[in-house]
Each structure stands twice: as structure tokens, then as C-alpha cells.
Amino acid sequence: MNDAELLDELTAIRRRTQRDLNCGAWRWLLLWAGIFAGFVLTLAVPMLHPVAHWYWSAAVPLGLAGTVLVDLLNPETDRRVRRADWPYVATTVGITIANVAGSLLLPGAWVLVWIWIVFALGFAVLLRLEGEPRSARALVALAGVYGVVAPLTRDALSTSVVFGAVFVVALLLGAALGKLQETT
């Protein structure tokens, strides 16, 4: 085996390991797309507005438990190869801190706009950790668009609903792409 063949073999080994590590990432994306869709619904439907106040206190623990469950029940997960847990924990804590800080610093309903910027950037980090750099870059770009568009709007609630709906679609596309990559 010459050096070029050896390098090719090492690249193949690394790709295979990445695949084993990232197998089934689309499942938790799908789960969180559902959770975010639920929140968008509470904002979009006036009758559900009271639910929006306590939505995240229920959705976050359920979502985190669901994510762990999805990982544990995924039949394709090879549990013999693991990545470090702390970057995921740090990102989740970062998202929470940024949202809490936003709720303390931003006026009124604008926090509902701010959260989508935080979620887009936070999920970009999570997707980067999952070895999905293209999807991560797409979410960073989406956060940038949110940041530019938000100051131009007047109705925070409507803006939040649109941002949220776009974010849910982006996550669904990411999940579809992940599933597609897994099967090909």
C-alpha cells in the first residue's frame, strides 16, 4: 500500500466513524421541529396564547428526555463509539442563558423574536457537533436574516410566528436531508 492509498484508507475510516457517530441525528431534529411547531401554534392561535406562557417549562424537560430516549432507542446507534457530552450540555445551557437574558433585557414581546435568533444559532452549534456543517451554516445564515429583518418589523408577535414557522421548516428540511444522507 503506497502513501496515497494509505491516506485514502484513513479518510474512509474517519468518514465511517463520523457516520457511526451521527447515525440518526435527523430523529432529534424531527422531535424538536415538532416541539417548536407546538410553540408557533400557541403564538399563532389567540385561544392558545395562555399556553405560550408555560409552554417551555413543559417542553424543555420533555424535549431533553425525548432526545435521550431517541438516542437510546435508535437501533442504528453503535454505542461502542462515543463523542464527548459536555459540548452538547454547554450549548443547551448557552441557549437557556441567552433566552433568559433576552427576556430580562428586551422590551415586551420582542423576546419572542429574539428566541428564534438564539435557537437558530444554538441549533447551528448542535448540528456542527453532529458533523453537519452545511446545515449548521444554513442556520447561521437564517439567524443573520432574522437579525436583519427583526428591526424592520413592527409587530413582534406576527414576526415571531413567521420566524418560528420558517425555523420549523428549516429543521424539517435538515431532518429530511439527514435521513436522505443516511440511506444513500
Added chain:
Amino acid sequence: MIHPASDLDEVVHQRVRLGILAVLAEADRVEFTYLRDRLEVTDGNLNRHLQVLADAGFIRIEKRPHGRSRTWILATKPGRVALGLHLERLQQIIDGAKEAQ
């Protein structure tokens, strides 16, 4: 001029050992059987190469109770650096050979 080949680390420059470090470059830790299956080597062969890498300080071997006792392999920082440098050297050799042709 020093030929890049002279910089190659003999501990790293072995197919199975490079494979071990390549897997560990992507993961935080891997179980012994994962490496054995992916690199298609026997238990004894893998053990021997792991020991060479551990003696050089490039990996750590840990026994962790996880239902049953499992052997986990972790890369150290010098191990990750050694792989990076080695891949760089290999690429230089390949590029040099292409230029010479």
C-alpha cells in the same frame, strides 16, 4: 534538504496504529471491539498496537464498568497532534512525488 519522510514517526507510521488514531480523531472514546471490527484485526494484534500507542503516550486505555466491564480507548492531546503532523507529512510526500513526475 531534509526529506519529509525522515520526519515520519515510526510509532504512528503503521497501518493499524494510524487507523486507531484516525478513529479516535473523530470520537471522544471508542470501545475495544469497535476498533477491532472497523480495522479488521484480531484481539491480540489490536492489543499489541494499542500498547505501543499507550507507551508512547498517544492514547489512554480505560476499563469502565458499563453493564459488563468494557475497555475504552481515548486519544490524548499528543496523540491527536501526532496524527495531524503525520497526515501533513504524508501529504507532503505525495505532493513531492507528484512534482517529481
